[in-house]
Amino acid sequence: MSITPLAALPSAPTGPAFRGRIGRDARSGHYAVPGRYRLHLSTACPDGLRIAVGHSLLALGGCCPVTHLPAVPDCPDGGHTALRRLYEASAHHYSGPALAPVLSDDWSGRIVSTHGGDILRDLDRHFGDGAVRLYPRGAEPGIEEVERLCAEGVERAAQHAGRPGGDPRALEVLLATLDGLEHRLTGTRYLVGGELTAADVELWVTLVQLDTVHRCHLDAGAVHAVADHPALWAYARRLAAHPAFGTHLDLDGIARRHHGCCQGLEAAGAAVQILDWARHAADVPGVPRR
Numbered sequence: 211m212s213i214t215p216l217a218a219l220p221s222a223p224t225g226p227a228f229r230g231r232i233g234r235d236a237r238s239g240h241y242a243v244p245g246r247y248r249l250h251l252s253t254a255c256p257d258g259l260r261i262a263v264g265h266s267l268l269a270l271g272g273c274c275p276v277t278h279l280p281a282v283p284d285c286p287d288g289g290h291t292a293l294r295r296l297y298e299a300s301a302h303h304y305s306g307p308a309l310a311p312v313l314s315d316d317w318s319g320r321i322v323s324t325h326g327g328d329i330l331r332d333l334d335r336h337f338g339d340g341a342v343r344l345y346p347r348g349a350e351p352g353i354e355e356v357e358r359l360c361a362e363g364v365e366r367a368a369q370h371a372g373r374p375g376g377d378p379r380a381l382e383v384l385l386a387t388l389d390g391l392e393h394r395l396t397g398t399r400y401l402v403g404g405e406l407t408a409a410d411v412e413l414w415v416t417l418v419q420l421d422t423v424h425r426c427h428l429d430a431g432a433v434h435a436v437a438d439h440p441a442l443w444a445y446a447r448r449l450a451a452h453p454a455f456g457t458h459l460d461l462d463g464i465a466r467r468h469h470g471c472c473q474g475l476e477a478a479g480a481a482v483q484i485l486d487w488a489r490h491a492a493d494v495p496g497v498p499r500r
Contacts, residue, residue, distance in 0.1 A: 228300065228312075230322040232332040240315060240322050242336035244273035247322065249329070250293055251311040254281035254463030257326035258311045260415050264330045264408065266454035268338045279310050281463025282470045296321050327357070330408060344408040352402035356409035360416040363387030368420055372427025372477070381428075385435055392439040399445075414455060417446040418487070422461065423468050426480040433479035447490050456491035 232240045232247070240247075249265065251258035258279075265276065279290050289297075289307030297308040300321040313323045313332075323329050334344040345353060364387055370380035391413065394401060401409040425433050437443065449455045 228321045228324045229328060231328060232322065232336050244337065245275075246315060246317055247274050248314050248316055249274060249276045249311065250279060250290075250296075250314060251276065252279040252281055252290075252463070252467075253458045253460045254467040255310060256415050256419055259418070259458055260411055261311055261326055261330055261333075262458040263411050263415070263455050264333065264344055266457065267342050267344065267406070267411070268333060269342075270333060270337055273337055274333065281460060281467050283307075283309075288471070295319075330411075334408070342406070344411065346403065346405070346407060349402050349407055349409075353407055353409040353412070356401055357412050359387055359391070360412050363390075364416050364420060365424075368424035368428070371432065372424055376429065376432070381432055381435075388436060388439050388442060392442045395441045395445050399448075410449065414446060414449045417442070418459065418464070421446075421484045422464050422487070425482070425484065426468070426476050428477055428479035430478040430482050433482040433484070437482070437484045443485060447485055450485070450487055450490040451493045453494050456494040459487060459491045461487055461491075 230240055231238070232242055249261060251261055253259045253262050262276070265271075265274065277292070279292060283290050285291055285294075285307065287307040289309055291308070293308035293310060293312055296312060296314055296319070297304045297306075299319050309324065311324065311326055311329065312321055313329045314320065315322050323332075331345055338344070363383055367380045367384035367387065370377045371384055391401075398404065400406050401413060420436065425436070428436070450459065
């Protein structure tokens with residue numbers, strides 16, 4: 211396996227967890243009022259990309275505006291200058307990194323939440339018009355199962371498999387998880403209940419990361435094994451051509467963000483692209499070829 215070092219910069223920093231929730235009435239503190247809340251995110255970040263896709267699927271542009279942040283944070287500590295004032299207003303004597311994504315309250319000028327899963331659930335529950343439901347009634351257990359599979363069986367396994375020397379057990383977990391997802395998607399369009407849900411947003415973003423980030427640290431044989439899941443990658447390709455997905459795919463930003471914080475080694479698999487994401491996203495009307 212041929213390897214060359216990537217930028218050996220510090221890993222992505224962690225900040226305080228703001229876990230405020232949007233409720234249904236004034237007693238919740240943060241009650242649901244169109245135009246009150248604002249999203250601050252970068253679509254080069256997986257959490258930001260998930261929220262951006264969900265926001266588009268729910269058609270919330272008119273009631274919850276989005277402030278887009280640079281793909282690569284502009285502060286030495288990994289935070290965003292644009293978010294510094296929000297963090298300082300929300301946490302007394304705050305001196306850590308001002309990280310995205312953020313859901314803020316324009317009325318108070320403070321942060322409601324930095325937790326991606328909570329943010330997407332609250333947007334769906336309180337602001338969606340019902341035409342699309344990312345968390346339909348009864349689907350939550352299935353969606354949470356997919357979230358666990360993506361986090362542990364794909365993301366974490368791919369990270370461990372891509373470490374110098376590779377971890378064969380991690381690669382086995384990754385391939386077994388992809389096998390299970392391949393089986394689930396054979397003969398069906400979506401993962402849970404036959405309709406597009408947050409589970410599909412989760413898996414699609416995970417597959418984007420697998421092919422654009424984690425692939426760079428796997429050897430060519432491992433990447434070919436990952437690619438050998440035709441139903442799974444056809445599903446990823448189909449969703450990339452969906453306007454709510456493909457319009458947010460910032461491939462250049464993902465690459466710059468990855469090289470700006472990665473401590474790993476580039477392996478032979480970096481040359482084995484699984485999907486031509488730019489071409490499939492460019493099939494979306496009005497989306498320029500990246």
